[in-house]
Amino acid sequence: MxxxxxxxxxxxxxxxxxxxxxxxxxxxxxxxxxxxxxxxxxxxxxxxxxxxISEIAELDYIEETADEIRLGAVTTHTTAEESELVREHVFIFSECISKIADRLVRNRGTVGGTVVEADPDGDYMPVMKLLNPDVVVTGPDGERVIPFSEFYIGMFTVDIEEDELLTEVRLPKLPLLPEAAGVGSTYKKHVNRSGDYAIVGVAALVHVDDDGSIIDARVTIGSVGPLLTSEGAADAVVGTKLDEASLEAAADAVEAEVMPDQEGRLGAYKRAMAGEFTQQALRTAYERALADSQ
CATH class of the missing domain: 3.30.43.10 (Uridine Diphospho-n-acetylenolpyruvylglucosamine Reductase, domain 2)
Structure with missing residues (x-):
């Protein structure tokens, strides 16, 4: 059509x-x-x-500050994915982008356009919820700087007025808690075919101490109903060295917390995959945290 x-x-x-x-x-x-x-x-x-707005040069950039990596709204997915600043300081974001659709889409799609669209099945959403970056919108009265947790209202709905324009996304550099020896993160995506929208998307962030015990964890889940932060999954693994019992408890917590947007067998499948991919994401994040602590 x-x-x-x-x-x-x-x-x-x-x-x-x-x-x-x-x-x-x-x-x-x-x-x-x-x-x-x-x-x-x-x-x-x-x-x-x-x-x-795609040709506005002042919106096409990647800059570093002491605590953030700032991306202009029309920065393409490919530019962000290949940026050494992003890979070094917010690798989970680069990893997430690599799973979006295909190269043609990533070459044209933009950071700002994806964030403002707030597609509940989009790969950005769990990572944005995990990192909680500041989002900058500009209007006739100047700029507003809004944490993603407040900017994102719900599926396809964000805090932006009709006379405003999203101009920047400020990704926090992956935090290393003062008492942590290492930090690791990842984004895992379950699809039927490469490049499809996620059936389940899980982002995980883990901090470990010198002994390899988890002292802080975050887990967010997308594409399974409302965008979710799983407190239960985090509680299940903090204080452990990520043994099978803690992983199973984390998966059980996620399966109890998600609200699949389909009923019947498909809903049950998405619920089960949310638990399975939570385990996969936590394993990878933990392995990276251990490597970072060496």
């Missing part, structure tokens, strides 16, 4: 984009187009205007 008729507008700067947004009702923002264009083809999005 072809999109409904619309007028294309190219923004040359953030100020230009904000002016175009203010002057044109029923407009949609085009960054990479990997979400908007399919929606237009299906007539699920029928804007009168499409405002293209």
């Amino acid at each position: 072809y999109p409904s008729e619309f007028k294309y507008l190219a923004a040359e700067s953030v100020d230009d984009a904000l002016t175009l947004i203010a002057d044109h009702e029923f407009a949609e923002i085009l960054a990479g187009g990997q979400s908007l264009i399919p929606l237009q083809k299906e007539r699920l999005a029928m804007p009168d205007y499409v405002i293209d």
Whole structure:
């Protein structure tokens, strides 16, 4: 199907984009187009205007501060994935990107577009919930800096006004607790075919002490109903060296906490896979934390 008729507008700067947004009702923002264009083809999005921000140079960057890696909104997935700054300080984000669709999509899709879309089945979502980066939105009254935990309201719903534009995502460098000897993280994705949307996506972060015991853990689950942080899984492994009993307890906790968005056998399958991939993610994160502690 072809999109409904619309007028294309190219923004040359953030100020230009904000002016175009203010002057044109029923407009949609085009960054990479990997979400908007399919929606237009299906007539699920029928804007009168499409405002293209993809060529705004001031939104295409990756910068380092003392505590963060900052990514401009139109930075592509591929650029972020291949960035040495991202790989060194927030490897889980690079790992997550490598599992998105295929190279063609990653070459066009953008960091800002994916975060603002808030697709509950998107690979970014569990990692964003785990890291809780600050999200910067810019409007006529200036910037707002919003923690992801407050920015993300629910599926396809975020805290951004019609006259605002997402301009930056600030990823925290993976924290090393003062008392920790090592930190490890990972994102695990269960799919039917490579490049598909996740059936289950699990992000995990583990800190260990000198003895190899887990002193802090975080586990987030996506694509199985509402985006979830599993307190039960974290509680099950903290204080252990990740033996089979603690892994099974973590899986049981996740299976009890998730609320699959399908019923019957498919819902039961997603629940079971959420537990299984929680174990896989915790194993990998723990192994990386041990290696980091050496």
